[in-house]
Amino acid sequence: MATEMAEAATRVVDLVVGVAGDTGVTPGIMTTGEMLTLAVSRVGYDIYTFQTNPAEIKGGQAWYQLRLSDQQLLSQGNDVNVLIAFDEEGFEKNEKVLADGGVLIYDASAYEPHPSREFRLVGVPMTKIAREQVRFPLAKNMVGLGAAAALVDLDLQVIRRMIEQKYAAKSMEIVEKNFACVELGANYVRSELGLSPIVRLKPIPRPERLVLSGNEAISLGALAAGCRFFAGYPITPASTILEFMMRELPRFGGVALQMEDEIAALASCIGASVAGKKAMTATSGPGLSLMVELLGLAVMAEVPVVVADIQRAGPSTGMPTKTEQSDLNLALYGGHGDAPRVVVAPSSVGDAFYTAIRAFNLAEYTQGPCILLSDANLANRKATVDRPDSQGVKIVNRLLAPESDERLPKPFPRYQITMSGISPYAVPGMKGTYFVATGLEHDEYGAPNYTPEVHTAMSHKRFRKLESAYANRNGDEWVSLYGARGEADLGVISWGSNEGVIREAVAQANAEGYKVAFAHVHVLNPLPEKELKAFISRVRRVMVAEINFAGQFAHLLAGRFKIDPIPLTKVSGTPFTPQEVLDGIRDAAA
Amino acid sequence: MATEMAEAATRVVDLVVGVAGDTGVTPGIMTTGEMLTLAVSRVGYDIYTFQTNPAEIKGGQAWYQLRLSDQQLLSQGNDVNVLIAFDEEGFEKNEKVLADGGVLIYDASAYEPHPSREFRLVGVPMTKIAREQVRFPLAKNMVGLGAAAALVDLDLQVIRRMIEQKYAAKSMEIVEKNFACVELGANYVRSELGLSPIVRLKPIPRPERLVLSGNEAISLGALAAGCRFFAGYPITPASTILEFMMRELPRFGGVALQMEDEIAALASCIGASVAGKKAMTATSGPGLSLMVELLGLAVMAEVPVVVADIQRAGPSTGMPTKTEQSDLNLALYGGHGDAPRVVVAPSSVGDAFYTAIRAFNLAEYTQGPCILLSDANLANRKATVDRPDSQGVKIVNRLLAPESDERLPKPFPRYQITMSGISPYAVPGMKGTYFVATGLEHDEYGAPNYTPEVHTAMSHKRFRKLESAYANRNGDEWVSLYGARGEADLGVISWGSNEGVIREAVAQANAEGYKVAFAHVHVLNPLPEKELKAFISRVRRVMVAEINFAGQFAHLLAGRFKIDPIPLTKVSGTPFTPQEVLDGIRDAAA
């Protein structure tokens, strides 16, 4: 496994930069972070970001965290090495994450920090420079960006190109003013303060890579999978998928609709799929809750459809801007009656592209709903990813019946009982294969039928389809294994966006002498029984890590494999840090 | 336990009567069964019915099964001893359940049966008698009823009183004609055929008891618990609760509304509860699916509300007239985020009254939603039950804050963190206790708050409330134990309407020499851990019996107690028969 190597590789550069402040006072705090991210990535470094938006509608404390390295990054990191804090509250709220001896870049015209520990203080009069030297006070954040660039020796021309991309369409004057701020910030650090860089981000020559957010990766994956119908309803943090699809799908001859609510959104996707198109909707918890009845319809009527649930902290409206992995139970069990469905989860930004494809493949293969469980953390954060290999990827289309001879009509067995449970589908428009898709229990021809025999046979069929999907996964990796091979003292199991963080922690733990293995599960239903059984049998104790209160995945595994896992849970609205997982491993191993 | 005695008691009378036919051809097939049921109950016998309605909107084969005994009845029984079949299809469809040597009463003017086994044939020209002798062909079912009455030696005057109760308001002529048919049917059997009764239902002197259906028992229980607001939307098999409450609640100073959909129904119940009333809605699977988002709101905003889900066979529209216990997962997990709620299930018609009260008590105690899981089988079937003891029952009301001094306003800590998790509630109208109930994460005062500390503390609080309910159950029996005491070879665990059937089968199995214990669980969340642990520890193997495909309860128990239970499931849309459970026990013990 090549990845094991990467985990062990020593990093020459590994730096975490945090940007903090009140967006009402300093507009563009997120832009500061994003530009730094893009610039760093342009010169060839790996990036991995994490951000929290304020709860206020406008204004409020925001946080943008960028980790960068010359090696592959698996997590947002732990402590921050450089903190850019535009206001005092921004500093005080985040002081605790600044590493001992770290660098604090602050707006010296706004406040004087009173740190409780030893930091390197880099005071730059950002407001003053922007107002007095450039007469553009709005761009004080750009002074901060320049200061940071100087400290990491980043080529300012790369930043200039970012600024041009963003503002050139508006006006070149704005470009010039913004860049002037950047230059003045950099100069102030170099000349006035006479500081030399703490690292030098020399360009690394390598093939260009993408900088994507999780939601962008899901959207691109959907397009690659052949999604040609999308319907949604705005909701944080899923709206950017709706917006992406509204913008791009028409270019691919598809249709994207903003519907009146989530129920209508899923209903229209089901309709589009009945008409033969690959269809998807994207929502977050409250929307998924509303879709439950229609999920059951897709199961019963056997209609392929992908539902992306970008989880946020619940229950109810909860904390819309915070992350959580607490919709697993709803994804698995949301539906009255026995309503089996496929559930998959992307593990990283790069993986989100392939997971979207997997979701479509499984929905089309099983002719039923597939829920894709991402989360707010993955949705918003950016990471460098290799150009996805859209050619090499396998695309599955639903099994189609041959068009029949119109003059020899026979009833079309849309719900034919087969070994695999999969029955050939006919697309409206085809001749001779008329059928009625229905949410009533039905015989093979779709006629309502409430006999014990038919209900029993059809219940089996609906579950069997999922088993067939597992049996036919053909080398598609439903579980990724990391860490110790063979017998291990501890086996960590996780799902969703935690993969990278846990890989990092597990690598560290093994480096410290613990014997820890890690299984990351990509398909949550049907569970990859064989792989997990094998994993469980070779570890002394299982720990299940997830961002929710109840230990939802732990409970699922306990029931399925009759094990008593140690839960490692977190309910703070933020992702795990590698340190937290490492601490968990140490506790469990102790 | 007195019940153990009853199980062992020998029955002098134990008879199963089935009524079958096409309701389009013979109207009043259900009425035939119902009248027989009421009459038998009036003379002091225990009754237990089971019925299936045709799938057609009008017409189609219906089935009404009545078991009667001089001892307590726990199930609908197995084979039928007397079959009244009005048409040939009715006979042929149900011939298989008629016991060898059983009695077939048939309409000799409609068909001649060709039985494949040995039965006692009682042909009565029902159509002819009704048409020619009474000139009231509509009442041919009454001729059948009379014939059956003669065969069990039932006092015809009791039937006459039933007929009067039903039709006297319409016209006495109809009463007379109906009763004439009954008498002629009875006479034909006695005089023309010269048959003597197969049993003699002599009146048993005992206190009058009620004949209730499950839905009636739930409705009455809700009224006894203090329910004063109801809102619903029609759906089979829950509509009769809506209709009951619309009829009766206004008399109690309450309000019952038929809303525009299930979402509006639960929303208005939540609103009524916020205003201080005890509120309930009733629905079936599709409706519960639609209520999922609002269930989460009730959890987060901490609003007591009872949701009765009268399960039918799913998924989706499924088989609306058939029974199933497949909404357990949805009841437990239907909600995004970690959204704990109480789930209870009535085990019999008599228990449904008390379970409704328990549901309200737990909803009010925990200040959150309580889902009551009944099913189509329980909803419709009638049973004799003792007059409920509405005086002796404990009624719990939500914890209220004292009205505060208006001139000393302080913020009211609606969501105060307490040991039990329960915070005092203030009813709008009270002075000085203003608060905003909210579905956003919030601090103790209800102000939105997205900090890790608050989300963690509030998540704990929401779960802690359920633990407190369990700790404070105060002698309320959350699990009923039957069968073998001490060590047993097999422990059956079940929930919902299966209790009686399994008790009967377990008693039989123990009589046959097996060592079987039975734990019936009344509260499914929070699970009664202590009782179940103790039960599990004293049985060699656990078998979980339930009417669904996936073994939903079995999976729950497996995860919670790390056991590997034998599932005994059924997906035919009908309840277990005692024989089926007995067979399951024998297999498991073998």
Added chain:
Amino acid sequence: MTTTVTTEKTTGQPEERFDFKGMIEPVWCPGCGDFALLNAIRSALRQMPEVERQNTIVISGIGCSGRVAAYLGVYGFHGVHGRALPTALGVKEANPSLNVLVMGGDGDGFSIGGGHIPHAARRNPNMTYIVFDNEIYGLTKGQVSPTSPKGLAGKSTPEWPALEEPLNPLAMLIAYNVSFVARVYAGSPKTTTQIVKEAIAHPGFAVVQAMSPCTTFYNTYKLWAKQVRTLPEDYDPTDRMAAFARALDTETMWLGIFYREERPTYEEMIAQQAARLRGDEELSDDERLRRLIDSFV
């Protein structure tokens, strides 16, 4: 339920056309108005040579009327209660060449599903929605519906007659600016066939309120026979104010086309916008995707 097969004739002359009968027989009660509506719709379809069996799909909700999806022998989707309209929108926009018919009851359409109508109207998809209105919940056995008259004692609640004013579906549809609004009556099959044909032919969103007595739970044959009247000859269906006035006149059950207006269909607008977005360059989907991915470098 037995599955019987309707033998199909070859297409060709109208009289040889497919009879638009499904594999299964209706399960409705004797005398139910839905039979007459079904027949009238069948006749309409048979009389429209442009309607091809394989390109027609009926999307229906849940209710007695919802069963109709299975009775026309074309493609069908018998979905869940109240969601036929957004489901149908998905079908139509996914494949605009399909002839999409939506059917269901007054409860399905105006109660649980009522929120979807104005949003369909805003888009004006070229599809036809026929609401089988019996002013009652048939399938669930006689509860009042949103069009039940005030004071109606639903079968099951005789002592608690409805306190609610009935909706005025036509007034609502006109306020929503549905581009074709009509009412028909099961007791007038010829007009029904005629108006259903016009509704299907209308290029845009057509909604037909189809009055259909429920013989079992609310038998309105006699009542409605006295109330129905055809809209006058000189009635101008392009006058929205006049249509609204007519809709408010609830003494008479006016039959006919209340309102019609031709405006671009949603499919047309989408196609136009898509063409603009795609630009002139002929690109394969793969190539488009590659370029899109490249924009994230």
Added chain:
Amino acid sequence: MTTTVTTEKTTGQPEERFDFKGMIEPVWCPGCGDFALLNAIRSALRQMPEVERQNTIVISGIGCSGRVAAYLGVYGFHGVHGRALPTALGVKEANPSLNVLVMGGDGDGFSIGGGHIPHAARRNPNMTYIVFDNEIYGLTKGQVSPTSPKGLAGKSTPEWPALEEPLNPLAMLIAYNVSFVARVYAGSPKTTTQIVKEAIAHPGFAVVQAMSPCTTFYNTYKLWAKQVRTLPEDYDPTDRMAAFARALDTETMWLGIFYREERPTYEEMIAQQAARLRGDEELSDDERLRRLIDSFV
């Protein structure tokens, strides 16, 4: 978010009345129209001596506007998106003595929650619903709403301007026969206060469309300033046809009371029916229950 306490004055003379301020400060963007509406509503409440703090409850949906439930210092319920109306109905029928105010956005009320309005209208509960209409989805950052003008490019989809016709909320409300229909504008605070007072005083279901520019995502101050006009002096709000005609005139943003009618409230009808059902006999609930149970012997 900090929790600050508003000190409360003793009730008494209007100027000494509770100021209807909540514990927490609004989180809205600077200049948001919701501020002006909030102030106008506050003034209305302060000027109505019959409105008592402890008997007033605000039920709101989700959206920027939905936050208002916490800003008035009375009882509040900030529920889920789109369900404020049926929630409020439950509150009102459970305790008719409460003064029930419902508030939320155009998306909340006309999109996801739109299906509930006609059914509230049918019942005519005595409560007031104020829709903060900014013709945009504010909280979710600028997507088009059902009242957005056709062709509006939502902030996030500049290349895909809305193809849908906007709803006409007033026309809909008049078709639903809402018994009090009005429109106000955040830029006209005095009229707003006046009309909100009339809406609250109206014995029945009152709906106020309250135009409220979203400075961040769709700043309509300039546009609307040109469009608003107060309904003429001689306008007759009891004429439903005239009201409909006025609603269809979308060139002008008419402000004022479009329609009002007094008819029995739902609470009154329920009370009447309940009295009839209970009969004259004075019975305790226990006794009633005993009798009901006995009827099942």
